[in-house]
Amino acid sequence: MKGLVILVGGALAAFASLSFAADPSFKDFTVAEVFSGPNHTLAPQENSSQ
Secondary structure, three states, X not given: OHHXXXXXXXXXXHHHHHHOOOOOOHHHOOXXXXXXXXXXXXXXXXXXXX
């Protein structure tokens, strides 16, 4: 029983350390081309909540 607790605790510690990854940076998300088409005006929302 004690070995199972140690195994579960070790697995939990390993998963917790993997969940804190490095912060993403802009160079990780490159864009092939920037949109340069026409923009449209905003459409009013008729059934919106105040």
